[in-house]
Every structure is written in structure tokens, then in C-alpha cells.
Amino acid sequence: MRILQLVACILWLSLSSPVFAGNMSTSDDSPVNFTQEEIISFAKKVEKSIAGKGARVAIVSRVGRSPEELPSGINYTHMAFWVYSNIQTADGRNIRGYQIYNLYQRSEELDVSDLVNDFPADFFAGVFELEAGIVIPKPKVQKAILDVIASGTYKKLHNPKYSVVASPFNNQYQNCTEYTLDVLMSALYRTDDMDQLKANAAEYFTPQTIHLSPLKTLFGPIFVEDFTTRDHNDAIETATFTTIKNFMQKYDLTLEDYSVKL
Template sequence: MPAQGRAGTGCDAQTVSPDKLAAAAQTALTVAAALDERDAPLALVARVGTDLSKQGLVYSHVGFVVRDHPAGRWTAVHLLNECGSERSNLYTQGLVNFFSDQLVNQDARIVWLQPEQAQRLAERLRALPRNDLHQPRYNLIARPGSAEYQNSTAWVLEILGASLPSGGADSGRGGAYLAAKRDGFVPDRVHIPYSKRVLGGLFSANVAFADHSIGTRLSGDYPVVTVRSIVQYLDRRGHVVAQREWRNGRLMEPLGAL
């Protein structure tokens, strides 16, 4: 799998400043230390790559972090847009790279899953690209369950769905999403007014509005898979055993909003 990419942005040549690299390294060390404290083969780790505060959201991106992956002790496995194009790919990255991708800040959240599900997920992700459930046609607001498009959070949800006993290890994308839906997943609703579509804005790049129904486009309320909807679903259904979060470099107790 490639090692470079951007979460829905362009790939103009940019040098990471020493300060930003040091901040990413500190976050990586903090997250790795927390991961080492628990005897778990895998966790979900969320980051803030885009400011979604106007949509009431905090975290914009989430990936799996796998222990003892062929690429390293703690390796992030996630889907990223290919440099602002209509394509995506799956990436393996160390934690420093994961937290140095032009992020809004260094806030982070770890979500640990029940041991059986975490083990199934870790085994599947170590074996990629076999059964990768990847659709390379990228849409930032991909409709949940869409066969034509996928984005980063949709891929995570489908991998989670495939790890359920009812999902089946080789169920394909459609079966994986339906398994998560049957298990209680409910997508978020993101409002994108018509003026945003015409004039551009938060969702102006890599977007296929036609992936959604005419009724959705007229209302402007788009169902999407968000980090919030994934974590709330997992927590609600009892798949989560623990969470930990840092805001502005400080451990949050209790956890903040998603």
C-alpha cells in the first residue's frame, strides 16, 4: 500500500515545519504509550484533519491502529483521498506520519473494542489487500452503503461491519454495510445548503452530489458516515471497552464531544 496521501486535499509540495513535526511526534508518543498500556491488538484512532465545527463535529478522520503489523509495532491503516482527485487508496503509516498530515490540531481519541472483534479486525488488516473492501472512487460525502463511491469513514464502517459475526469475513462491501446497519449503525446528517454547492466551501472538493437522491439534494440534509456516528454506534451497541482522549495536549476526563 502507498505511504503518502492526503485526506481530501491536494498534494502540493510542502515541508512540515520543525514545530509541527515535533508536535506530531509528541502526539504519536502519547498515543503509542496509551496503546502499549492495554493488551489489545487493535484500536480506532481519530484525528482532526478538517475543521467541522460548523457541522457540530470535532473529529474528521479515523483509522485503525494495528499492533505488530508487518509495517511496524503500531501501524495506522486507513483510507485517504489521492491528492484531491476522485480516487482513493489504502495507506499504512507510522503514528508520527498519521499525525503530521496538515492537521487542524493535535487532538486525538482512542477507541478500544471488545477483544474478539479487535482480534478479527487485526487479522484482517494485517492480511490486506486481501478482502480490503476498497472502492477507489472517492466521494467526500459518500452515501452510506453506496456501491459507486466510498470515503475514509465509510471504509472503516464497512470493515467493522465485516468483523461482526453476522457480517461474514467475505461478505463484500454491501453485506458489510448491511451487517453494521442491522447491528444498529445510524448515519449522521450533514446540512449542505444549495449556496455551498454553487459557490463552494467545506465540501467543494471531490464531491459527487449525484450519489444521493434528488430528495436529499433538494433538502440539503445529506446522510454520511462520520467519526461521531461510528463511535456512538460502537459505544451504544457495547462494542467499546474503553476510550481515551487528548485536547490541546491534555488528557480529557470526562471525554469531550465527537
């Protein structure tokens, strides 16, 4: 009977626990929030907004799940670098737009990530809300980020071991926000030495603390493939769009930050 009570308790806790992130809304049994036209129109709106401000490089985030399901302090679920590019189309034309440099989880292997390039309409496919958080770095910071993206450092900084709550202060696991921070720090300090980057992050970056009950912390890694606390000591701390935005504001690295909604 005690086992039954324990299982029921865990079940209740898991059902009532907050989610961390994600784009599960494109799964087969998920509700359809937006039409293809709405997504395409919004993606173009964001693209034009960033281009209108002359950004060669921007950091953009999306809302993959209902904010009500996200832990306190987390407003966006994925972020990536948008790079103003010359795009050759399949029919041989050259057009201007943004290509996006993402770290994505593998859909069939959620604890593994790949570096994936796509475009704005792909970026917003399957979101919960048509909203984008945007940070436009100062031009020299944009240049430094682009130097990293264009070099072998960009791949070198990638750790395919994925955890949705990866600690930004070590390289045991990585998620899209930590990777964004790693690329940014590499650009600022002009080094690909991960130990140095993590030491700098520990000194200057303030992460988001994730508050979970002890049971969720205990059982989460057992039941959820992309959730582990092995890289954390006490509190679960992770990088988010908001904490990276705050970091950039604090050290005067930002030209402008804002959000765009449908």
C-alpha cells in the first residue's frame, strides 16, 4: 500500500510540475495554434524588424510552450543567433535575409544536440505564442560574434550532451542558452578555451535559479531523458534568454533589446 501511495504521489507531482521549455506543440496530438500563413507572416515581421535596425547579428528567442507551464523566471524556450546573409535559393537566385544558427535537440534522442542552420519561418514553426524576444548587440559585439560563427570555434564550443537545465558554469552538458552564452563569451574574450570561458561566466554571469521540489529533482532524471542535475552542486541554475539579456545590459554590450508580438 505504501508503494501505491508513493507512486500516486510521484504521479501527482509529475502532473503538476512545471515544464522547462520546448516545442512539443508540434507533436501529433498537440493543438494547432497558428496557420502556416500566420507563422510565415510573423517570421517576416521579425526579420524586417531586425533588418530595419541594421543588425547583421541578433539574438532571438521564441515561446515554445504556454508561459503558465514554465518555471518562474523563464519566458522563452529557445534562442539562437540570426545572421544577415545572402541566401541562394534552389532556383539559383540570391536574396537577402537571415539565416539562423541553432543548437537543436535530436527529436529521437532528446539528450543529444546538433548545430542546425535554418530560417525564420522554420524557427517559429510550432511555437505556442507568436512572440520573439530580441537582443541586438552593439556593432562591434556583432562583429566579434560573427567572427566566432565563421571560425572553427563555433563547432568547437558545441557539446552534444544535452540537458534542458544545463549549468552555464561547466561543460558537462549544454543547451541552446548555454551555447549562446558560450559563443558570446568566446566572442568577448576572443578565446575558445572552455575552462577560461566558464571561469569568466562564473565571475560575471548571473543565472536563473530553477526551483523544483526535492522529489521532482530526484525523479526527473529517471523519467525525463533530457533532464539531469549531475552538473549542478546544490541549486539548479541555468542560462535563459532573460539572464543573457540582463548580462549584456549590465556590461553595456547591447544596442537594443525588445520583443515583437503578433
